[in-house]
Amino acid sequence: MAILALLLLIPSARADEAPLTATPGDATRGRAIVADRTRGLCLLCHSGPIPEERFQGNLAPPLDGAGLRWTAAELRLRLVDGKRLNPDSIMPSYYRTEGLHRVAPAQRGRPILAAQEIEDVIAYLLTLREEPPR
Numbered sequence: 463m464a465i466l467a468l469l470l471l472i473p474s475a476r477a478d479e480a481p482l483t484a485t486p487g488d489a490t491r492g493r494a495i496v497a498d499r500t501r502g503l504c505l506l507c508h509s510g511p512i513p514e515e516r517f518q519g520n521l522a523p524p525l526d527g528a529g530l531r532w533t534a535a536e537l538r539l540r541l542v543d544g545k546r547l548n549p550d551s552i553m554p555s556y557y558r559t560e561g562l563h564r565v566a567p568a569q570r571g572r573p574i575l576a577a578q579e580i581e582d583v584i585a586y587l588l589t590l591r592e593e594p595p596r
């Protein structure tokens with residue numbers, strides 16, 4: 463039984479439990495990053511409760527309700543490097559610089575979002591506590 467309990471603990475120990483920065487995320491800044499098609503790009507694939515952005519994606523689950531479905535650590539894992547959960551995912555790894563292919567020289571070694579931006583996006587996603595409209 464003890465071994466089973468230990469095994470069950472392993473996945474959570476590997477998740478990105480700790481915030482990437484000492485400054486807590488800012489949900490207002492996070493919303494702006496999610497809505498911004500040159501920074502977050504989230505709405506290319508996802509939809510969300512951001513009515514001023516007209517064309518939203520349908521390649522991925524709606525972001526509505528993300529704060530009900532996921533904890534901060536689970537969201538961090540998905541944003542930092544979702545390919546650890548699903549190697550075939552089309553979602554970019556927003557905070558990973560190792561092991562990538564075909565990266566433009568100017569972008570090498572630079573994550574898509576900065577650590578503070580990741581924390582801001584997590585803070586915003588945690589505020590999304592309503593399921594998507596049907």
Ligand code: HEC
Nearest residue numbers: 502503504506507521522523528531544548551552553554
């Ligand atoms: C190129 C498409 C694409 C982009 C861009 C993208 N995602 Fe995703 N995302 C996906 C897909 C597809 C999934 C479903 C799981 C999978 O395949 O990995 C997903 C899953 C998720 C999930 C879990 C969804 C659930 O089941 O509730 C969250 C949260 C999420 N993405 C947030 C974001 C945020 C925030 C951004 C922008 C910073 C973003 N995604 C950008 C494609 C994308």
